[in-house]
Amino acid sequence: MALQKDTTITIIGAGIAGAFLAILLAKRGYKVIVYERTSENELSKNASSRSFNLTFYSYAVSVLKKAGIWEAIEPTLVRTVGSITQVTQDPPVSRFNPTGAPQYVVQRALILKTLINEALRFPNVTFHFSTALVALDRKEKTILIQDLKTKKHQTVSCDIIVGADGVNSQVRLFMQQRQVTKHIQEYADWEYKQVSFSPERVKELGFKENTIYAWTRKHAALLAHPNQDKSFSALLMLPTNPHYGFQSLASKEVIERFIAKQFKDLLPAMPEMAHDILKNPRGQFVTIYTEPWYYKDFMVLIGDAAHGFSPFYGQGMSAAFTDCMELDTLIEKYGDQWQKVFATYQENRKKHTDALADLSKETLRLYIRYKKADYGAVYNKVESLLSTLLPSIFPTPASINIAYDPGHTADHVAKHTKQRRLYKMLGISLLVGVATGIIGLHENITKALHSKH
Ligand SMILES: Cc1cc2nc3c(=O)[nH]c(=O)nc-3n(C[C@H](O)[C@H](O)[C@H](O)COP(=O)(O)OP(=O)(O)OC[C@H]3O[C@@H](n4cnc5c(N)ncnc54)[C@H](O)[C@@H]3O)c2cc1C
Structure with missing residues (x-):
């Protein structure tokens, strides 16, 4: 032509x-x-x-x-080697390139x-x-x-x-x-600000190289990515409501209390975090x-x-x-x-x-959840486990297919929806529901025991 x-x-x-x-x-x-x-x-x-x-x-x-x-x-x-995620204040979970x-x-x-x-x-x-x-x-x-x-x-x-x-x-x-x-045009009810960790601070905090870090809490989440110069760039995410949102972090003292409560391992980085939280603009999703x-x-x-x-x-x-x-x-x-x-x-x-x-x-909903007992998250994990253990029976999860081929996302989603229908017929959805219930019960009991001590 x-x-x-x-x-x-x-x-x-x-x-x-x-x-x-x-x-x-x-x-x-x-x-x-x-x-x-x-x-x-x-x-x-x-x-x-x-x-x-x-x-x-x-x-x-x-x-x-x-x-x-x-x-x-x-x-x-x-090129990242994996991620370390901490949901609530539980021990962090490492996932080093599972897929x-x-x-x-x-x-x-x-x-x-x-x-x-x-x-x-x-x-x-x-x-x-x-x-x-x-x-x-x-x-x-x-x-x-x-x-x-x-x-x-x-x-x-x-x-x-x-x-x-x-x-x-x-x-x-x-x-x-x-x-x-x-x-x-929809706006999420969470917002973000950028926060940076210098290479020196990263060393002090003991972050692993080329690793993504995520901390998710009930009213806050932090996602940190590694940079080539060994610094990390992070997004601090908070709900948009005035009580837990960025409006509530208006002074260094309040920010220090917030970090001590939500991300106490990051307290050494408090001066930079406070600087960035007070200076950087809010972004919307x-x-x-x-x-x-x-x-x-x-x-x-x-x-x-x-x-x-x-x-x-x-x-x-x-x-x-x-x-x-x-x-x-x-x-x-x-x-x-x-x-x-x-x-x-x-x-x-x-x-x-x-x-x-x-x-x-x-x-985004999965990121900001603060409970492990989430049906969607448990189902995703079960699917990925089944396809790793029995690849000839259980297909690759849609998220991996989309990572390789986002240009056909709607097709991968349609296939996945069909697959889930089959899982439902096989009773897998029911098992995931039961597993989610058990995880939830365990979480609640652990929480109750902790609050007694
Ligand atoms: C916090 C955050 C994290 C993200 N993380 C990821 C990620 O991990 N992975 C990923 O794939 N994507 C991510 N994205 C999304 C990604 O940045 C965008 O989807 C991608 O960069 C495509 O951008 P774009 O060029 O369409 O728009 P933009 O990057 O927004 O570029 C638009 C440009 O147009 C200019 N402009 C606007 N108005 C005018 C005007 N009137 N006249 C002249 N110029 C104008 C702006 O200054 C800007 O430079 C993230 C986005 C955000 C906000």
Whole structure:
């Protein structure tokens, strides 16, 4: 299919999705212009409030290899060896790679800087940092952008606009105006702040290298990821209610009491934790189901602008990569029939990203639970145990299939639902219910005994 290489593609947002798509489109010979409201310096700062850690699985590795940028990205990654989780104040549970599926962690700023540098190797790509989209005229095919340093506005004509501007996408708002639109935007009743542990503090706390740590409590949870420089970056999560939420942690004294009660092993890190809790902004966990993802042959959404997940299923970045790969494949197939490309892209992708959004919500619920006796969590463990012990009878759990192949999440979920129906008929669901009851009873008795002493 002949391509119109004189078409200019304007991408709004140089996040993971925007930067990666710029590479794929540049390879195809398109002229690509990216507008990003954050400054280049801020975008690549690890300490920036936007630089949390991203975990991902082998699917993202295969995509990066396909795009020819794995060699550049690999040095920025930590390959994790497992996790240590402590639910309530019980002894921690170690899981050192139970599935064999490799998991990686990377600081958002590091991978983003590398993606942008890779995109800039192409002469047909231009990035404008500190430049925000302020308005968009679908009819005139123009955008109004503002240089945030000079405050000057400029109207720019566009052939194609890609909205890669994240969960609070402006492009999405302008695009869906006066179109039949379905939009659900849900906020979890937990929030987060970023907390960092320096390499020296990590040594003092005795954290193991390349290991993910999680502590879950009734009214708090902390999830820490290792970095290459031996520091750890963590998300402290609290309920949104004023009693247990971040509003209640308004002074160093209160924070010290909070850490002593909830995470007493981390007390040596109290000065840094207090500093970060008092300084860093609160973040929300947003889930978005939205459509349409495109407008005629002119505009399309990718990444978090098209689908927002809470991060606990670890698939946000991979979903953004899959969007870009799908668009790339469809451009290969349909060339410059943009409306066909965009409509097929939404058709092929949306069911899978909706399924990922559902799974991410469920995983957030499992993360913040403070009881081991959770039917869903026990069932997941039983399934994974059965498939390890008797792989010829019990199939690989859906979570592992999705880790390798998130692009077909809805299909894996459908298969899993069918499997669960079979388990129900075999009496496995009943056994899981009984096991959950026994674990719950044990938990309650242990709690009662402890409170007597
Ligand atoms: C705390 C947290 C933890 C996460 N953990 C994981 C994880 O472990 N694994 C995983 O796979 N995913 C994770 N994610 C999700 C992941 O970060 C995203 O799904 C992924 O990065 C895709 O991002 P994106 O490029 O679509 O959007 P973003 O990364 O949000 O990028 C959008 C860009 O657009 C820019 N922009 C916005 N508005 C404008 C405008 N008007 N004009 C110009 N530019 C604009 C923004 O400045 C930003 O740079 C996490 C997310 C959060 C918040």
